[in-house]
Amino acid sequence: MPVWIGVVALIAVAVGAEMSRGNDIRTNTLWYERPANRWMTEALPIGNGPMGAMLFGGTDIERIQFNEISLWSGRRMATEPYVENDDMGGHQAFGDIFIHLGHAPDKVSHYRRELNIDRAVHRVTYEYEGVRYQQTAFASHPAGVIVIELTANKPAAYSGRVWLTDMHEAQISTSSDNHRLRSEGKIGNGFEYEAQLHVLHHGGKLKRAVPENPLRIPVSPFGVSFEKCDSVSLILSAGTNFKQDHTTEWLGEHPHAAVTKRVDTAVKRGVESLLDEHVADFQALFGRVSLDLGRPSPELLAKSTRERLTDYTQNNVADPHLEALFCQFGRYLLISCSRPGSLPANLQGVWNHSNRPAWAGDYHSNINVEMNYWPAEAANLAECHVPFIDYVDSLREVYAKKTQKHYGEVRGWTLQTMNNACGVQSWKWNPPGSAWYAQHLWEHYAFGRDIDYLRETAYPILKEICHFWEDHLKRRPDGTLVTPDGWSPEQYKYEPEEGVTYDQELVYDLFTNTIEAADALGEDEEFRDHIAAMREDLLKPAIGSWGQLKEWEIERDDPEDKHRHVSHLFALYPGRQISMAQTPELAEACRVSLNARGDESTGWSRAWKINFWARLGDGDRAHRLLRSLLNLVTGTKTIYGDSGGGVYSNLLCSHPPFQIDGNLGATAGYCEMLLQSHAGQIQLLPALPAAWPTGSVKGLCARGGFEVEMTWKDSRLTSAVIHSKSGQPCRVTYKDKTWESDTKADASYHLDQNLNRQGDGNVTPE
Numbered sequence: 001m002p003v004w005i006g007v008v009a010l011i012a013v014a015v016g017a018e019m020s021r022g023n024d025i026r027t028n029t030l031w032y033e034r035p036a037n038r039w040m041t042e043a044l045p046i047g048n049g050p051m052g053a054m055l056f057g058g059t060d061i062e063r064i065q066f067n068e069i070s071l072w073s074g075r076r077m078a079t080e081p082y083v084e085n086d087d088m089g090g091h092q093a094f095g096d097i098f099i100h101l102g103h104a105p106d107k108v109s110h111y112r113r114e115l116n117i118d119r120a121v122h123r124v125t126y127e128y129e130g131v132r133y134q135q136t137a138f139a140s141h142p143a144g145v146i147v148i149e150l151t152a153n154k155p156a157a158y159s160g161r162v163w164l165t166d167m168h169e170a171q172i173s174t175s176s177d178n179h180r181l182r183s184e185g186k187i188g189n190g191f192e193y194e195a196q197l198h199v200l201h202h203g204g205k206l207k208r209a210v211p212e213n214p215l216r217i218p219v220s221p222f223g224v225s226f227e228k229c230d231s232v233s234l235i236l237s238a239g240t241n242f243k244q245d246h247t248t249e250w251l252g253e254h255p256h257a258a259v260t261k262r263v264d265t266a267v268k269r270g271v272e273s274l275l276d277e278h279v280a281d282f283q284a285l286f287g288r289v290s291l292d293l294g295r296p297s298p299e300l301l302a303k304s305t306r307e308r309l310t311d312y313t314q315n316n317v318a319d320p321h322l323e324a325l326f327c328q329f330g331r332y333l334l335i336s337c338s339r340p341g342s343l344p345a346n347l348q349g350v351w352n353h354s355n356r357p358a359w360a361g362d363y364h365s366n367i368n369v370e371m372n373y374w375p376a377e378a379a380n381l382a383e384c385h386v387p388f389i390d391y392v393d394s395l396r397e398v399y400a401k402k403t404q405k406h407y408g409e410v411r412g413w414t415l416q417t418m419n420n421a422c423g424v425q426s427w428k429w430n431p432p433g434s435a436w437y438a439q440h441l442w443e444h445y446a447f448g449r450d451i452d453y454l455r456e457t458a459y460p461i462l463k464e465i466c467h468f469w470e471d472h473l474k475r476r477p478d479g480t481l482v483t484p485d486g487w488s489p490e491q492y493k494y495e496p497e498e499g500v501t502y503d504q505e506l507v508y509d510l511f512t513n514t515i516e517a518a519d520a521l522g523e524d525e526e527f528r529d530h531i532a533a534m535r536e537d538l539l540k541p542a543i544g545s546w547g548q549l550k551e552w553e554i555e556r557d558d559p560e561d562k563h564r565h566v567s568h569l570f571a572l573y574p575g576r577q578i579s580m581a582q583t584p585e586l587a588e589a590c591r592v593s594l595n596a597r598g599d600e601s602t603g604w605s606r607a608w609k610i611n612f613w614a615r616l617g618d619g620d621r622a623h624r625l626l627r628s629l630l631n632l633v634t635g636t637k638t639i640y641g642d643s644g645g646g647v648y649s650n651l652l653c654s655h656p657p658f659q660i661d662g663n664l665g666a667t668a669g670y671c672e673m674l675l676q677s678h679a680g681q682i683q684l685l686p687a688l689p690a691a692w693p694t695g696s697v698k699g700l701c702a703r704g705g706f707e708v709e710m711t712w713k714d715s716r717l718t719s720a721v722i723h724s725k726s727g728q729p730c731r732v733t734y735k736d737k738t739w740e741s742d743t744k745a746d747a748s749y750h751l752d753q754n755l756n757r758q759g760d761g762n763v764t765p766e
């Protein structure tokens with residue numbers, strides 16, 4: 001059967017489903033009625049971990065802007081010399097693919113551009129001069145490639161040109177058979193990079209593009225023309241010689257061989273098989289969690305994502321389905337930009353179109369990189385946490401030397417606020433930054449219960465960060481331990497000082513996690529007891545004169561202060577020193593501070609506040625914050641104040657500009673609203689808002705190695721299933737009800753609305 005006949009049949013089915021919008025039951029889809037004009041606010045992201053791409057869906061000229069996570073300018077931090085505030089450069093844009101099709105927008109009809117986040121497939125469909133065109137794109141993690149397939153319902157419909165461009169000064173060449181474009185370059189710091197784009201076609205022919213250039217941007221004269229093809233497919237891969245190893249000064253092999261192999265293998269496999277493999281791989285992660293906050297009406301589904309956001313923002317329309325989509329979008333993004341084997345998500349995940357991105361697109365240690373990873377465990381994406389853990393592990397020795405240079409004779413390490421991929425830092429020291437990183441190492445164990453990981457990876461790092469504080473804490477004459485040189489991020493008014501609440505709480509958290517880690521290992525009792533004694537002596541959070549949680553030891557809190565950072569509430573979330581159950585007065589003080597701070601702020605600040613209010617058990621307030629984050633904005637200029645935070649029409653979070661932490665922090669917020677497990681028990685629906693009266697969720701994770709499924713109706717729990725993955729004892733609460741039991745590994749426990757166990761013996765071996 002000629003390929004185009006198969007394609008026609010497939011498109012007929014797809015178009016049938018997609019065109020009758022009212023019947024569209026695929027709910028996890030963002031879709032738009034016109035191509036994207038702006039990269040940051042409209043284009044849609046796909047990614048396979050190391051590589052990301054933003055798709056515009058153009059019909060005249062399609063632009064696919066792409067990145068690789070390790071392409072960084074700036075110095076590479078070898079072990080010598082140690083320069084304070086060295087040139088950390090910035091994450092770099094890699095290049096673009098331009099496809100000139102010449103389908104004039106004013107003659108295009110039935111246009112639809114969509115990103116299905118269940119399958120991680122981007123699709124553009126439209127009609128032009130009687131032909132139905134379709135572009136399908138996806139980023140495959142297992143194959144390490146990005147694939148763009150152009151098909152049509154008539155043969156020989158595709159004639160056009162494709163170019164590969166580069167954001168530095170790479171050589172671009174075309175292979176002698178015209179099938180492959182290649183860019184190869186080197187930036188000033190020694191990082192070498194390469195991209196290869198293979199052009200496959202059915203029917204018609206390929207030839208070297210003539211230098212004539214219909215694009216309004218400079219491109220290399222080297223491109224490929226395709227003429228009268230039934231279909232055209234592009235396979236892209238890119239890499240650098242970055243190696244996550246400071247002993248080689250972060251340099252590994254030239255990427256040519258690896259990129260060639262990935263593209264060659266993908267070309268042999270063909271698009272269909274790559275797509276099947278990609279969808280299976282992606283769904284193995286994404287499909288673990290389903291969330292239903294209310295079925296969308298056909299009227300809502302008939303509206304584009306932009307229209308729904310507009311209604312939601314400007315007309316205050318209730319749209320719990322859009323809210324659920326936003327939650328899942330955070331999971332989609334994390335899977336797409338954080339896979340084991342490459343660097344962690346930076347300020348923009350992996351998506352970046354500039355060589356001078358905002359804040360260098362860095363790893364920002366005083367909230368942002370941590371927030372990126374808040375949903376990893378609770379939203380059942382523990383694997384996606386691994387790049388961050390590996391990153392921390394890879395930097396310990398470099399940071400230890402730098403820490404000694406800055407702090408003198410101390411063991412262990414900490415870090416500055418701005419960090420690149422290879423050990424270079426700048427801006428202010430963030431003394432408790434390493435303790436915050438340590439929390440992530442601990443949480444990976446707390447949720448996953450992998451004792452070998454705890455022993456071999458996490459515990460040694462927790463311990464060395466404790467060493468830093470053993471050497472650095474100051475003991476006052478009355479025996480109190482204080483952090484000596486703190487700064488509550490990023491309050492400019494004050495000089496470094498003792499006993500800043502943010503620092504004290506983070507050290508407390510580090511010590512708590514280390515104590516529990518030693519207990520879990522059953523080792524290191526003497527050290528454990530020593531840390532426990534130090535924890536007793538730490539200066540603790542205190543309540544100030546207007547009932548607020550004090551940000552500093554000296555009372556300077558201003559009820560008018562609307563600062564975006566709310567660092568002194570770390571102990572409420574993501575810490576656990578303050579909780580409604582165990583420290584109700586301090587929890588109340590957090591409430592007072594939050595009310596004073598107000599809701600409106602940068603994107604990530606709003607996301608943090610969702611989590612705070614969830615921990616305070618106030619679902620309606622958490623939901624109000626969620627609404628204030630799902631606020632459609634268009635501005636991309638940096639604003640630090642209270643206007644501009646929200647989301648763009650492509651659902652990427654606006655600081656502004658785009659910053660991915662708000663997306664990921666919001667997803668963590670949903671998890672906290674529906675399930676909490678930080679206080680030694682699993683709390684079901686601890687902050688369910690009135691806006692979600694009926695719903696269900698499956699696959700959220702709880703500490704202790706549990707997965708939870710729940711349904712609710714009329715704002716009350718109707719059933720729950722607790723799946724025990726590692727056989728830990730379990731205590732579940734819902735309002736004033738409790739169920740407590742030992743569990744068996746790989747068994748599921750069904751509970752009714754009163755938390756009574758259901759069924760025969762109540763244990764369902766999986």
Ligand code: FUC
Pocket residue numbers: 347359364368490564565602604640655659
């Ligand atoms: C911190 C924040 C800013 C911004 C930057 C990347 O400095 O205070 O708001 O998010 O990180």
